[in-house]
Amino acid sequence: MTESPIRVGVLGARGRMGATVVQAVEGAEDLRLVAALDAGEDLAGLGDAQVVVDFTHPDAVMGNLRHLIGHGVHAVVGTTGFTEERLAELRGLLAAKPELGVLIAPNFALGAVLAMRFATQAARFYASAEVVELHHNRKADAPSGTAAHTARMIGAARAEAGLAPGPDATTSEVDGARGAEVDGVRVHSVRLPGLVAHEEIMFGGEGETLTIRHDSIDRSSFMPGVLLGVRTVVSRPGLTVGLENVLDL
Ligand SMILES: NC(=O)C1=CN([C@@H]2O[C@H](COP(=O)(O)OP(=O)(O)OC[C@H]3O[C@@H](n4cnc5c(N)ncnc54)[C@H](OP(=O)(O)O)[C@@H]3O)[C@@H](O)[C@H]2O)C=CC1
Numbered sequence: 001m002t003e004s005p006i007r008v009g010v011l012g013a014r015g016r017m018g019a020t021v022v023q024a025v026e027g028a029e030d031l032r033l034v035a036a037l038d039a040g041e042d043l044a045g046l047g048d049a050q051v052v053v054d055f056t057h058p059d060a061v062m063g064n065l066r067h068l069i070g071h072g073v074h075a076v077v078g079t080t081g082f083t084e085e086r087l088a089e090l091r092g093l094l095a096a097k098p099e100l101g102v103l104i105a106p107n108f109a110l111g112a113v114l115a116m117r118f119a120t121q122a123a124r125f126y127a128s129a130e131v132v133e134l135h136h137n138r139k140a141d142a143p144s145g146t147a148a149h150t151a152r153m154i155g156a157a158r159a160e161a162g163l164a165p166g167p168d169a170t171t172s173e174v175d176g177a178r179g180a181e182v183d184g185v186r187v188h189s190v191r192l193p194g195l196v197a198h199e200e201i202m203f204g205g206e207g208e209t210l211t212i213r214h215d216s217i218d219r220s221s222f223m224p225g226v227l228l229g230v231r232t233v234v235s236r237p238g239l240t241v242g243l244e245n246v247l248d249l
């Protein structure tokens with residue numbers, strides 16, 4: 001017996017990512033696009049969607065998720081801006097809906113997920129680590145969600161290994177020249193037209209450096225991860241943060 005296609009809605013459907021997701025869902029035989037909404041459109045228009053993919057804006061995503069969880073709809077979320085407070089609220093909302101799944105991934109590109117994993121493995125071996133993220137100039141947030149997530153994972157691995165802050169002789173600094181600090185890791189953001197989404201994780205130690213770099217050169221790079229998320233979330237209750245938990249990593 002053939003299974004019915006999963007009914008999918010997209011929020012942020014006219015945006016750079018949302019429009020790409022709409023095409024990817026339309027091209028997948030086991031999925032059916034039932035709604036494609038953008039800013040200002042009533043969420044009632046999601047109709048009978050089973051899973052909603054959100055690529056909107058950090059200011060909008062929590063309102064969308066409150067609505068989706070309240071209405072028993074699974075969610076796959078690429079939108080950035082998730083703090084511990086936001087995640088705690090979602091866990092609380094999901095506790096009342098034990099059958100429902102929400103997957104939030106700072107980055108849906110396979111290579112980005114692998115780069116974060118490799119960086120976490122490398123972190124305890126090096127005295128210093130810094131992250132450089134490079135994006136298109138229409139991006140609203142800095143640092144990127146991926147870079148913040150990477151820095152947090154490196155920070156946790158460094159703390160677990162008992163590493164002291166990386167040696168740094170800087171005593172005089174133009175504001176921002178050493179980047180932002182996320183969990184003890186410096187993060188630098190570059191914004192240029194022509195870029196899509198890129199990240200370099202740099203480690204320095206005794207007489208050597210290690211650089212791990214990932215480049216998304218097209219938004220199609222995110223689509224296999226998004227579609228995997230849609231197929232997985234329907235049978236993965238609770239809150240999942242990071243595609244690494246869905247891939248066998
Ligand atoms: N996790 C991942 O792999 C990736 C995550 N992202 C993240 O996804 C988000 C979107 O990125 P991108 O597509 O480039 O951004 P865009 O600005 O191109 O698209 C966002 C779209 O969402 C719309 N929107 C805003 N608020 C709402 C709302 N409440 N309901 C429905 N639609 C809304 C916007 O409309 P309007 O312009 O009128 O406000 C816009 O059309 C960002 O947070 C980005 O960092 C991006 C790429 C990959």
Ligand SMILES: O=C(O)C1=N[C@H](C(=O)O)C[C@H](O)C1
Pocket residue numbers: 080106107135139140143144145146147196197198
């Ligand atoms: O805005 C983007 O473009 C991207 N946003 C995500 C982020 O902030 O990490 C993922 C990817 O870097 C592209």
